[in-house]
Amino acid sequence: MPNQSPHFQRVAEQYNKLTGRGPYATLAPHNRGGRKSEYVNAVFDAAILPRLHEGDCRSVLDFGSGTGVFSRTLAGLGFRVSGVDVSEQMVHTAGRLCDGVPNVHFQRTDGVYLPFQEAEFDCVIARESLCYVPDDLLEPVLREMYRVLKPQGRLLWLEQVSDAPRWQRHPNAPNLVKRAPEDLRVRLSAAGFVLLDEAMVRTPRFPWIYPVWFGLLPRRLIPALARWEVAWHRRFGGSRRRWWNALLIAECHA
Numbered sequence: 001m002p003n004q005s006p007h008f009q010r011v012a013e014q015y016n017k018l019t020g021r022g023p024y025a026t027l028a029p030h031n032r033g034g035r036k037s038e039y040v041n042a043v044f045d046a047a048i049l050p051r052l053h054e055g056d057c058r059s060v061l062d063f064g065s066g067t068g069v070f071s072r073t074l075a076g077l078g079f080r081v082s083g084v085d086v087s088e089q090m091v092h093t094a095g096r097l098c099d100g101v102p103n104v105h106f107q108r109t110d111g112v113y114l115p116f117q118e119a120e121f122d123c124v125i126a127r128e129s130l131c132y133v134p135d136d137l138l139e140p141v142l143r144e145m146y147r148v149l150k151p152q153g154r155l156l157w158l159e160q161v162s163d164a165p166r167w168q169r170h171p172n173a174p175n176l177v178k179r180a181p182e183d184l185r186v187r188l189s190a191a192g193f194v195l196l197d198e199a200m201v202r203t204p205r206f207p208w209i210y211p212v213w214f215g216l217l218p219r220r221l222i223p224a225l226a227r228w229e230v231a232w233h234r235r236f237g238g239s240r241r242r243w244w245n246a247l248l249i250a251e252c253h254a
């Protein structure tokens with residue numbers, strides 16, 4: 001991998017420390033891979049997986065693959081998956097989680113350069129990873145994603161977003177920025193993508209997060225509750241919060 005920026009070194013150090021906390025460790029990391037983390041993972045799955053069946057998607061780049069939990073799900077559904085992550089320890093963790101799973105490989109890179117041929121993937125998925133790419137590198141990373149996508153290939157960009165400057169940065173998460181949705185749209189367009197769809201998928205205080213978090217609801221209900229939350233926001237998600245998770249779906253304009 002080419003020389004890494006100091007920012008990406010800090011991100012890698014942050015995520016290197018989250019190994020050993022199970023497959024959900026990188027999501028809601030204050031929950032240390034517990035039920036809240038598992039719920040967030042289920043919401044992201046519920047938002048993204050149905051969208052993969054639109055169009056002819058067989059090969060996926062999982063950008064910022066973390067523990068590999070989503071790559072493993074994708075491989076189990078028959079997709080050919082390449083996962084990349086800036087954290088060396090996460091790449092090892094993902095390799096172990098997916099040991100013996102066919103059609104999935106992991107590599108370390110920061111996204112400014114993606115070690116793949118042009119037009120290699122039908123789809124790039126970035127689940128809460130581009131929020132760690134600083135402003136000056138976001139467009140180069142998006143252009144690199146565009147390069148490795150096939151014509152009419154899709155980027156599924158799931159992100160923490162906020163319209164309020166005071167919520168866009170948090171002292172406990174100094175490497176992360178919650179950009180305004182409009183900023184994401186502008187940057188997609190600058191990199192050559194055409195936005196097809198945009199939806200709110202999760203808000204941090206959705207009512208049943210607390211009973212899920214404290215183990216008051218059976219674990220087996222988590223996938224159904226997650227699907228319900230995604231459907232709720234799809235229908236009623238117009239009112240803005242301090243911050244929320246949005247899913248933007250964009251296509252290569254080729």
Ligand SMILES: C[S@@+](CC[C@H](N)C(=O)[O-])C[C@H]1O[C@@H](n2cnc3c(N)ncnc32)[C@H](O)[C@@H]1O
Pocket residue numbers: 008011012015026027044063064065066067068069070084085086087090109110111126127128129130132133
């Ligand atoms: C919040 S975690 C999400 C992990 C995974 N996408 C998931 O949904 O389970 C963010 C991940 O993105 C990775 N990441 C952050 N910046 C990156 C970059 N520039 N290139 C590659 N990976 C990056 C981090 O190391 C971390 O593993």
